[in-house]
Amino acid sequence: MAAVPAPTERVSGGPAGVTMLARLALYLVLILIGLFFMLPLIWMFSTAFKPFVETLEPTWIPREPTVENFTNIFNDPSIPVLRWFVNSLGVAAAFTALVVLIDSLAAYAYARMEFAGRNLLFGLLLATLVMPGIMFLVPNYVTIARLGWLNTYRGVIAPGLSGVFGVFFMRQFFQSIPKELEEAAYIDGATVWTTFWRVSLPLAKGAIATLAIITFLTSWNDFLWPLLILNDRELQTLPVGLATIQGQYTFDYGKLMAGAVVTAAPVLILYVFLQRYIIQNVAMTGLKG
Numbered sequence: 001m002a003a004v005p006a007p008t009e010r011v012s013g014g015p016a017g018v019t020m021l022a023r024l025a026l027y028l029v030l031i032l033i034g035l036f037f038m039l040p041l042i043w044m045f046s047t048a049f050k051p052f053v054e055t056l057e058p059t060w061i062p063r064e065p066t067v068e069n070f071t072n073i074f075n076d077p078s079i080p081v082l083r084w085f086v087n088s089l090g091v092a093a094a095f096t097a098l099v100v101l102i103d104s105l106a107a108y109a110y111a112r113m114e115f116a117g118r119n120l121l122f123g124l125l126l127a128t129l130v131m132p133g134i135m136f137l138v139p140n141y142v143t144i145a146r147l148g149w150l151n152t153y154r155g156v157i158a159p160g161l162s163g164v165f166g167v168f169f170m171r172q173f174f175q176s177i178p179k180e181l182e183e184a185a186y187i188d189g190a191t192v193w194t195t196f197w198r199v200s201l202p203l204a205k206g207a208i209a210t211l212a213i214i215t216f217l218t219s220w221n222d223f224l225w226p227l228l229i230l231n232d233r234e235l236q237t238l239p240v241g242l243a244t245i246q247g248q249y250t251f252d253y254g255k256l257m258a259g260a261v262v263t264a265a266p267v268l269i270l271y272v273f274l275q276r277y278i279i280q281n282v283a284m285t286g287l288k289g
Helices: 008-012 015-048 066-077 081-112 120-132 131-145 153-162 165-176 177-187 192-203 206-221 225-229 236-244 254-285
Strands: none
Touching: 008 081, 015 081, 066 081, 066 225, 081 153, 081 165, 081 192, 081 206, 081 236, 081 254, 120 165, 131 225, 153 165, 153 225, 165 177, 165 206, 177 192, 177 206, 192 206, 206 254
């Protein structure tokens, strides 16, 4: 009489194989989607290393790779790329630090403090999120002009400090922190400021890192507002300065792509190093003892 396979063998032989195939198919689809979104980056890096005669050819791999485009933009005195890079880095860093500080303080007040009209005021702030940013362009420009901040970095940074997204993001996170932790600090004699600085803020490292990288990317890639405010070529940020590389009738795509690589490299490096840190802290914050 033939042996009947055990029930566990039949169960493990069928569904497990189907599950494995489904998982492989899912991974394949995700890889294809990832490659699709990476195509512009691949083309940018490829074109940056092409000689001028190859930049208009539809080839993914340069036949004669060269760093001439990078040499040209760094050695050309009319294209102060390093100066623009430092300007962008300074503006983005200062803007990020101020936004994180201001938004964290405001968010904690909305999350933990009781005051008249709190919910109404917060609702009005959230309503501004649905308004397109272009609506504030002229009022902000008039305000900066009357303050005498045109062609200054103060004029570039100040309007963005009134953003509401960071307040909303941090408020939601502070509300997820158990109140018992703060109440224990109050019992030990801590003030509101001490509780915020010593208890809530350390638990919000993941949220702060997430807000910081989003804010940094927004400032780093900003083009229109710095273009309107900064008239001095030496004060321009990297996106604005690189836009002047192209001529009126001709385009040197090699130089443009080399400049784009210089612009994208810090962002990609920042993302690679902070991605895991952000995910882990957002998942674990509030659960650590």
